[in-house]
Each structure stands twice: as C-alpha cells, then as structure tokens.
Amino acid sequence: MEQAGMFLQQHPGSGKVTTTSTKRSKLLQELKTLMQQVRANFSGQEITSETALFWLDEWSLLAETHGIDLLRDALRHHCRTQRFLPLPVDVSDAIAAVKKRKVEERLGAFPYVACSRCIDGLLVEEIEKDGVMRRQARECDCKKQWRASRNAAIPPRNRFARDDD
Numbered sequence: 430m431e432q433a434g435m436f437l438q439q440h441p442g443s444g445k446v447t448t449t450s451t452k453r454s455k456l457l458q459e460l461k462t463l464m465q466q467v468r469a470n471f472s473g474q475e476i477t478s479e480t481a482l483f484w485l486d487e488w489s490l491l492a493e494t495h496g497i498d499l500l501r502d503a504l505r506h507h508c509r510t511q512r513f514l515p516l517p518v519d520v521s522d523a524i525a526a527v528k529k530r531k532v533e534e535r536l537g538a539f540p541y542v543a544c545s546r547c548i549d550g551l552l553v554e555e556i557e558k559d560g561v562m563r564r565q566a567r568e569c570d571c572k573k574q575w576r577a578s579r580n581a582a583i584p585p586r587n588r589f590a591r592d593d594d
C-alpha cells in the first residue's frame with residue numbers, strides 16, 4: 430500500500446493547497462485502514478491494486494469535501510446494507526443517504542407545535558374584496574420562528590429544499 434502515497438503526491442490537484450502534508454498523510458493512513466476494513470468485509474471479492482489506489486484517491490477527495498467522519502459513516506452504511514464492494518459512485522450515494530438521515534434526525538429534534546391563533550401554521554383571514562368576503566391564508570409567525578430556529582441548527586450545506594415545507 431506504500432504506492433498509494435506516491436499516487437496522491439503525483440496529483441497535487443486532489444488536495445487543498447492549505448492541507449499540510451502531515452494532515453494529508455494522516456488522512457491517507459485513515460483511508461488505508463478504512464480500505465482494509467471494507468475489503469475485509471467483502472473478502473470474497475477481489476480488486477486489483479490499481480483499482481484500490483484509484484478508489485483511495487476518490488475517497489480522499491470525498492473526505493476533503495465531506496469530512497472523514499461522514500465518509501466513514503457512509504462506508505459503514507454501505508457495508509451494512511450492500512452485498513458488493515462500493516464503487517466510488519456508491520460511496521457518494523451512501524454519503525448522501527447518511528447526510529439525509531442526519532438531517533432528518535436533526536429535524537426530528539425540532540417538532541413544530543402550532544400556536545393557539547393558527548391552524549398548523551396557517552392563519553385564515555376573511556378579507557373583503559370588491560364587496561365580496563373572501564378567505565385568505567397566510568403563514569403564522571409561530572411557523573416562521575420555528576423554521577428560522579430549525580434552519581439555524583442545520584449547517585447550510587446539509588439543507589434540502591424541504592426546509593421550505
């Protein structure tokens with residue numbers, strides 16, 4: 430596995446300029462350990478050392494983008510739920526799945542309770558227009574405040590469109 434370090438060093442674009450070589454070699458060591466664990470989990474399947482090196486490079490990019498902890502969780506998730514060694518695209522998918530689950534857990538910590546003035550966050554008002562009484566619904570302040578506090582607890586990069594529920 431010694432070659433993996435050389436492989437990464439030959440591709441300086443794969444790392445951030447600010448990343449120190451110490452940090453990177455520590456990261457690489459963690460990635461190698463993860464690779465060993467994942468390969469052991471799917472021990473019936475063989476991959477070439479070239480493939481393993483390519484995957485290590487892909488994993489290091491994912492780790493730099495999403496953090497090593499998320500990558501580790503994603504690989505664990507894959508090992509628990511899949512039957513085959515993860516291709517880089519599988520690792521990306523697993524990261525998305527883990528992120529989604531984490532966000533849902535955080536959302537679960539922010540149950541919405543409507544105030545006494547509204548119905549599930551909606552205020553229904555009667556307004557007169559052209560001599561006719563019409564009903565109009567608008568969002569209650571209690572729901573706006575709830576969404577703001579919930580959004581503040583979730584990092585922007587983990588937010589989904591459903592934040593505007």
Ligand SMILES: [Zn+2]
Nearest residue numbers: 544547569571
């Ligand atoms: Zn309300």
